[in-house]
Amino acid sequence: MPANTPMPTSQRIVQVCLFLFAAIALFGGTLQMYLGQPLTTPRLDNVHRFMAGIYFGSGLICLWAAVTVRQQRTLVLLIGLSVLLAGSGRLLSMSIVGLPEPPAQWLGYLVPELVVSCVMIAAQLVTNAKVAEHQAA
Numbered sequence: 001m002p003a004n005t006p007m008p009t010s011q012r013i014v015q016v017c018l019f020l021f022a023a024i025a026l027f028g029g030t031l032q033m034y035l036g037q038p039l040t041t042p043r044l045d046n047v048h049r050f051m052a053g054i055y056f057g058s059g060l061i062c063l064w065a066a067v068t069v070r071q072q073r074t075l076v077l078l079i080g081l082s083v084l085l086a087g088s089g090r091l092l093s094m095s096i097v098g099l100p101e102p103p104a105q106w107l108g109y110l111v112p113e114l115v116v117s118c119v120m121i122a123a124q125l126v127t128n129a130k131v132a133e134h135q136a137a
Contacts, residue, residue, distance in 0.1 A: 010126040011069060014076055017120035018066035020112075021083060022059045029056025058082070073128055080121035087113025 007015075032052035037045045062079060065072050090110050100106045 007070070008127060008130050010123040010130065013123040014120055014127060015066050015069045017116050017123070018062050018069065018076070018079070020116065021079065021120075022062035022066060024112075025055050025059030025062060027059075029053065029059055073124070073131070076124040077121060080117045080124065083113055083117035084121070087117065 029052050032055065033049055036052075037048035040048075058079075061075075065075050065079060069076070087110055090106075090113065094100075094106070094110070
């Protein structure tokens with residue numbers, strides 16, 4: 001849709017979700033890069049900080065996608081799928097080795113990863129349909 005057209009509500013929802021994911025990943029990536037994994041082996045700390053860099057980089061991608069949301073389609077779906085897979089990995093870990101302490105904190109991470117990613121994917125699919133309808137008209 002052209003920039004002078006009002007942004008559909010579904011696309012605004014996508015943008016808010018992307019800004020939320022960007023903030024979480026930028027903050028979390030920075031924090032984990034700084035903290036590392038102090039009570040472990042050098043190998044695990046190395047992997048932890050490497051993944052912190054991936055996390056931070058994902059935040060930059062989310063930020064860029066949020067700013068340029070009018071031009072995005074597939075990228076938003078891939079980001080939503082990535083966050084959903086990350087939450088699924090967390091859920092799998094909890095089912096295999098248990099819920100870390102404090103439980104509320106870890107459930108507080110899990111719920112948005114599963115719920116917000118699904119909301120964003122659904123909103124993007126609605127947006128894609130509206131864009132296709134607008135282009136066909």
